[in-house]
Amino acid sequence: MKISKASKSSCSSCGNDEHEHQENDNHSHDHGHEHSHSSEDFNLTEELIPIGIVVALLITGIIFEEKIHTSSYSWLEYLIFIPAYLLAGWNVLMSAGKNLTRGRIFDENFLMSIATIGAIAIHQLPEAVAVMLFFRVGELFQELAVGRSRRSIKALLEVRPDVANLKINSEIKPVSPEMVKVGDLILVKPGEKIPLDGEIIEGNSLIDTSALTGESVPHSATVGNIVLAGTINQSGVLTLRVTKLFAESSVAKILDLVENASTKKAETEKFISRFARYYTPAVVFISLAVAILPPLFIPGATRQEWVYRALILLVISCPCGLVISIPLGYFGGVGGAAKRGILVKGATFLDTLTAVKTVVFDKTGTLTKGVFKVTQVVPYNGFSQTELLTLAAIVEANSNHPVAQSIRSAYGKFIDSTQITEYEEIPGHGIRATVNNQVVIAGNDRLLHREDIEHDTCNVAGTVVHLAVDNRYAGYILIADELKDDASDAIIKLRREGIKRTIMLTGDNQAVAKNIADQLGIDGYQ
Numbered sequence: 001m002k003i004s005k006a007s008k009s010s011c012s013s014c015g016n017d018e019h020e021h022q023e024n025d026n027h028s029h030d031h032g033h034e035h036s037h038s039s040e041d042f043n044l045t046e047e048l049i050p051i052g053i054v055v056a057l058l059i060t061g062i063i064f065e066e067k068i069h070t071s072s073y074s075w076l077e078y079l080i081f082i083p084a085y086l087l088a089g090w091n092v093l094m095s096a097g098k099n100l101t102r103g104r105i106f107d108e109n110f111l112m113s114i115a116t117i118g119a120i121a122i123h124q125l126p127e128a129v130a131v132m133l134f135f136r137v138g139e140l141f142q143e144l145a146v147g148r149s150r151r152s153i154k155a156l157l158e159v160r161p162d163v164a165n166l167k168i169n170s171e172i173k174p175v176s177p178e179m180v181k182v183g184d185l186i187l188v189k190p191g192e193k194i195p196l197d198g199e200i201i202e203g204n205s206l207i208d209t210s211a212l213t214g215e216s217v218p219h220s221a222t223v224g225n226i227v228l229a230g231t232i233n234q235s236g237v238l239t240l241r242v243t244k245l246f247a248e249s250s251v252a253k254i255l256d257l258v259e260n261a262s263t264k265k266a267e268t269e270k271f272i273s274r275f276a277r278y279y280t281p282a283v284v285f286i287s288l289a290v291a292i293l294p295p296l297f298i299p300g301a302t303r304q305e306w307v308y309r310a311l312i313l314l315v316i317s318c319p320c321g322l323v324i325s326i327p328l329g330y331f332g333g334v335g336g337a338a339k340r341g342i343l344v345k346g347a348t349f350l351d352t353l354t355a356v357k358t359v360v361f362d363k364t365g366t367l368t369k370g371v372f373k374v375t376q377v378v379p380y381n382g383f384s385q386t387e388l389l390t391l392a393a394i395v396e397a398n399s400n401h402p403v404a405q406s407i408r409s410a411y412g413k414f415i416d417s418t419q420i421t422e423y424e425e426i427p428g429h430g431i432r433a434t435v436n437n438q439v440v441i442a443g444n445d446r447l448l449h450r451e452d453i454e455h456d457t458c459n460v461a462g463t464v465v466h467l468a469v470d471n472r473y474a475g476y477i478l479i480a481d482e483l484k485d486d487a488s489d490a491i492i493k494l495r496r497e498g499i500k501r502t503i504m505l506t507g508d509n510q511a512v513a514k515n516i517a518d519q520l521g522i523d524g525y526q
C-alpha cells in the first residue's frame with residue numbers, strides 16, 4: 001500500500017540501486033447474554049453505582065440475617081436481598097427470558113436464573129445475590145478490557161477524511177467524499193487530508209503517508225503521481241482527478257475492516273457455548289430427577305426434603321465462574337495488547353498467535369525510527385568533513401526535501417543563502433549551484449555520471465548525497481534511518497519464544513535492506 005517510498009534509482013555505470021536524492025518514485029461477543037452497553041455508552045461511574053449498592057445491601061443482609069430471620073420482621077430479609085438480586089441480575093434474567101421466547105432455552109443465562117431463583121426458594125438469599133453480583137463484576141472487567149481496545153482503534157478511525165473540495169468550473173464546493181465520482185476534480189489545500197485516491201493534474205507538494213504506511217518521512221508528489229485517500233497534503237495546493245470512489249479507496253477498506261468485521265470467538269469460547277448447550281439441560285433434568293424419583297422409590301423420603309436437595313444441586317452446579325472467566329481471560333488479553341499499542345480484532349487471533357512460527361516486519365517505523373539523520377560525512381580529495389557538510393547545507397538551504405532538512409539539521413548553524421549566486425534543480429538527479437564562485441553539485445550517483453565526475457563510491461548502502469566542487473569529487477554524506485533501540489532485543493526475544501523465522505519487508509533498495517537485516521540478524525528480507 002506504500003505509494004512513494006524513499007526514492008531510489010539505478011546507478012547507470014556501477015549497476016547498483018541507489019537512493020535518488022531530489023525526486024521520489026511515486027508509483028504508485030456474545031457469550032450467552034446480551035450486553036447492555038455499546039462501545040459508545042459504557043460509563044464506569046454508572047456501572048459502579050449499582051454494584052456498590054448491591055455490595056452494601058449484601059453485606060448488610062449477611063450481618064443482620066440471623067437477627068432478622070428469628071425476629072417478627074423476617075420479611076425484611078426479602079426487602080434487603082430481592083432488590084440487590086434484581087439490581088445485580090436483571091440483565092441475566094432479561095436475557096434468559098428473551099432467549100426463551102426465541103426457543104433458546106438451555107443456555108448459561110437460563111441455568112443461572114433457575115439456580116438463583118432456586119436459591120431464593122430454599123431461603124439462600126445471599127447465595128442468589130452473590131452469584132449475580134460476581135457475574136456483574138465479571139462483566140464490568142470485561143467492558144473495561146474491551147474499552148482499551150476501542151480507544152486504541154479510535155486513533156485509526158481518525159484517518160477518515162470528512163470533506164472533499166469539489167471543483168466545478170471555477171467554483172469550489174465542499175461535499176462528502178462519498179458524493180464524488182471518478183473523473184471529478186477536487187482541490188486539496190496544505191494541511192488537509194486527501195479525501196479520495198486521485199492523480200495530481202496540477203501542483204506539487206510533500207505528502208505525509210504515515211496514517212496509511214507508517215512512514216514518518218513525507219514524500220514529494222507532482223503532476224502525474226497518484227496519491228491516496230487518508231494521507232495529508234503538507235505544503236502545496238493540489239488539484240486531483242479522482243481515480244477511485246471513496247468506497248474503493250484504501251482508507252475506506254481499512255475503516256471497513258476495523259468497524260464492521262465481526263469479532264470472532266476463540267475455540268475455547270466456542271467450546272464453552274457448546275458445553276453450556278449440553279451441560280444446562282443435563283443439570284436441569286438431573287435436578288428434576290432428584291426432586292421426583294427418591295420420594296417414589298425410597299421409603300420415608302419426603303418430597304419437601306428432595307425438592308430442597310434438587311434446588312441445592314441447581315445452585316452449586318451454576319457454572320458462573322466458567323462463564324465469566326473464559327471470555328474475560330480473552331478480553332483481558334485483547335485489552336492488554338491494546339494498552340501496548342497492538343490491535344487484536346478478536347479472541348480467535350490470540351489463539352492463532354500461539355501457533356505462529358514466522359514474523360514479518362515492516363522496516364521503516366517498526367524496526368527503524370523512520371527519521372532521516374546524517375550518520376556519516378566521508379570527505380575525499382583533500383576536503384574536510386566540516387567543509388563537506390557546510391557546502392551541502394548551503395546548497396540545500398532552499399529545499400524542503402527530508403534529506404535536505406536532515407543535512408541542515410546536522411549542520412546546525414545559520415546558513416547565509418546570499419553565498420549562492422546560481423541555483424538549478426536537475427530533476428531525478430540533484431542540484432547544481434554556484435557557492436562563493438565555486439560550482440557545487442549535490443545529488444545521487446547518476447548526477448556524478450551525468451557530469452562525468454570520477455569517483456569510486458557506487459556501492460554505498462543507504463541514502464547518499466554525493467558532492468563535487470568544480471568537477472572534482474568532494475565526498476559523500478550518508479543519511480540513514482536509525483535502528484530502534486529495542487529492535488535487536490525484540491528479535492532475540494521472539495526467538496526465545498519459539499519464533500523460527502523473521503522476515504523484513506521494505507521499499508528501500510537492496511543495499512539498505514541487506515544492511516538493516518544483517519545488523520538485526522533477521523533471517524530474510526523482501
